[in-house]
Every structure is written in structure tokens, then in C-alpha cells.
Amino acid sequence: MPSPPDSGASSPASSAGPAGSDRLAWLEEGAHQVVPGVYRIPLPLPFDGLRAVNAYAIESAGGLTMIDSGWMLETTKDQLERSLARIGAGFGDIRRFLVTHIHRDHYTQAIGLRRIFGMKVALGADEKHSLDRLLSKDSFAMSPQAERLIRAGAQPLMDKMAQAGMRPPTGDQGYEEPDEWISSGAVFDLGRRRLEAIATPGHTRGHVVFADAEAGLLFAGDHVLPHITPSISLEAAPQELPLRDYIESLLLVRRMPDLTLLPAHGPVAPSVHARVDELLDHHDARLAAMLAALADGPRTGYEVALAIRWTSRSKELTELDLMNQMLAVGETLSHLDLLVARGTAVADTDSGAWLYRPAG
Numbered sequence: 001m002p003s004p005p006d007s008g009a010s011s012p013a014s015s016a017g018p019a020g021s022d023r024l025a026w027l028e029e030g031a032h033q034v035v036p037g038v039y040r041i042p043l044p045l046p047f048d049g050l051r052a053v054n055a056y057a058i059e060s061a062g063g064l065t066m067i068d069s070g071w072m073l074e075t076t077k078d079q080l081e082r083s084l085a086r087i088g089a090g091f092g093d094i095r096r097f098l099v100t101h102i103h104r105d106h107y108t109q110a111i112g113l114r115r116i117f118g119m120k121v122a123l124g125a126d127e128k129h130s131l132d133r134l135l136s137k138d139s140f141a142m143s144p145q146a147e148r149l150i151r152a153g154a155q156p157l158m159d160k161m162a163q164a165g166m167r168p169p170t171g172d173q174g175y176e177e178p179d180e181w182i183s184s185g186a187v188f189d190l191g192r193r194r195l196e197a198i199a200t201p202g203h204t205r206g207h208v209v210f211a212d213a214e215a216g217l218l219f220a221g222d223h224v225l226p227h228i229t230p231s232i233s234l235e236a237a238p239q240e241l242p243l244r245d246y247i248e249s250l251l252l253v254r255r256m257p258d259l260t261l262l263p264a265h266g267p268v269a270p271s272v273h274a275r276v277d278e279l280l281d282h283h284d285a286r287l288a289a290m291l292a293a294l295a296d297g298p299r300t301g302y303e304v305a306l307a308i309r310w311t312s313r314s315k316e317l318t319e320l321d322l323m324n325q326m327l328a329v330g331e332t333l334s335h336l337d338l339l340v341a342r343g344t345a346v347a348d349t350d351s352g353a354w355l356y357r358p359a360g
Ligand SMILES: [Zn+2]
Pocket: 007, 008, 009, 101, 103, 203, 222
């Protein structure tokens, strides 16, 4: 069964952001000061679409604390080393990585560096489900994604993915147990500042964000991104209703005081609340569009994904590349399942491909 790489922050339903070169300015190599003692360090990714991930270096008692780490690649490691040098630091100064979630572009470089330098690595407690699955040699780690495609009736897409030779990565991907599992509410005292970990399941099951309430900063990982819509449930062991979890996690950070957004992809933005409102509106609009697509009779998830438009450019599903088609079908299923959970749609689950229709 073909399967995608297990990274990826963006969904093909990405909403629009600034155009042109402004949109790419955040990619520039360096250690960009956000506030005194906090630096944003963009690190390259092997995908065209996402381009880079931000790690954040925080000056703390006895050295540096890092939020996220980049993908375990030589190019990423070299750029991190050069960027740390600009603030007079090196890998040996890193005391701990606090990682927002299990995706490779956030977690695996920390594991690679731990093998050499022995710093501590911490990850959200509910990522254990997916990590156990990734570490079990005999199970096919991403098979939940294949199960979801079957449930969506997306056999034509699965055939195309198989023809294109898409399969799960093999070899050392940098997945190992962390030193520490982070529970929600855990407080990390960095000397100059304190970070509170807050569980924000949705993008992944064990996603956490880190709030520095005193300085007004939110290290948001992939939970709230300024330019794109985070993908939902691309993980080895997803929850049953990941979109419900995601929306609840958006409402959770909306109830907190408004903070400066320090995202894992894209530039620092002034207001978490402003972006959360846009993301909530986006999902409301997608739920309404999918419910409307059910009006003419029962439809599979794949048929709904074919009926609606994708990206800010209103593309058809089949205009997207295969990876994004797979994400789009998964996204559709997450929305349809939430409509069922809310009682506005019903699903006929008798056959392998579920059929959805409006309730009543
Ligand atoms: Zn991610």
C-alpha cells in the first residue's frame, strides 16, 4: 500500500496570505531575534511546498533551550550550526529540545543531535501512540492513512499512488523515544522565562504549544500558522475525530490572553487570536461546502473531494499533485465525520467506502 511521507504541515485547503517576495522573506537564513534572548532560526526542508521550518533558540540558565529542531538532514544540521554561530553558540550549548509534535521536520534533528551531544529531548505525551507504531518494526506505520483512503472510496487515487511508486520511507528516519514526555500544564523554568506546555491535539494527537505569558509569546508549532491551514491527522495513530479535536484546540488558545504568534512555518505574527478566527471561519466554510456537496444524494468522501474546490486558487482535486490529493481526501473525511458527529449528516457504513448524506 503506498503511503506519503509523514511530515507536512499544510493542507491543500490553504488560505491566502501575502503575495510575492514578502511571503518568502521569513525563509532567509539566520538567527532572527524575536525579543531579546529569543531567536527564530529557519531550517530547510526537502519539499518545495513547505520550504522551511522554524526552530527557536531561547537563552536560558546554563545554555540554550530549543523549540523544535528541523528534519534530520545534513543540510539542516549545517544551517542550524551556522545560525547558532551567529549568536555565539554551538550544538554543545543546547541543553534541551522541547518539541511541539512528532512530524519529522520538528522532531528528528533533535534525535540526531542527541546521539552526538546527549542533550535532552522532550515530546508531547500523546505522541506516544504514533511513536510506538513507528517504532514497531512489523507494523506498517502509516496504514491508517491507507484505511482512510479506502473508507473514502478513493481507490482510483490509491492506484495512481501505487503506479507513481509512492511508499513509506525506509531506513533510519530519526525516530527514537524522547527523554521526557510532556504533559499539558507542565512548566519549564528557563531562568529568565517560564514556558507552560499546553496540549493542542488536532494537527497531531500529541501536539503541544508553549506559552510565555509574561513576555506575551506563543511558540505555536503547527497548531496556528500565519499563511497556511495545518493538515489534520497525517500521523501513524490518529484520533477518531481529529478535526473536532483541532477546532477545540483552536478555541482553547482563543480563550487564552492574545499572544504574539511564533509559528513553525512562516513569519512571526502579532496576534494568535486574529489567525485563529480566520482558521475557525475557514473550517466553518469547508463544513458548509461539504454539506452542500451531499445535497444530491449519498456521496463517498472521494466524490465530495472531487465536487469541491481546493486551495485559494479554486483548483479541482485532480489538478493537485498526488500527495496533496491524498491530504485533500483525508481532509474531506475529517470534515464529513465531524458533520456526522454534530448530527447534520449521516454515514452509511455497511460497505468499505462509507456513503454520506444530509441528516433528516
Ligand atoms: Zn506538522
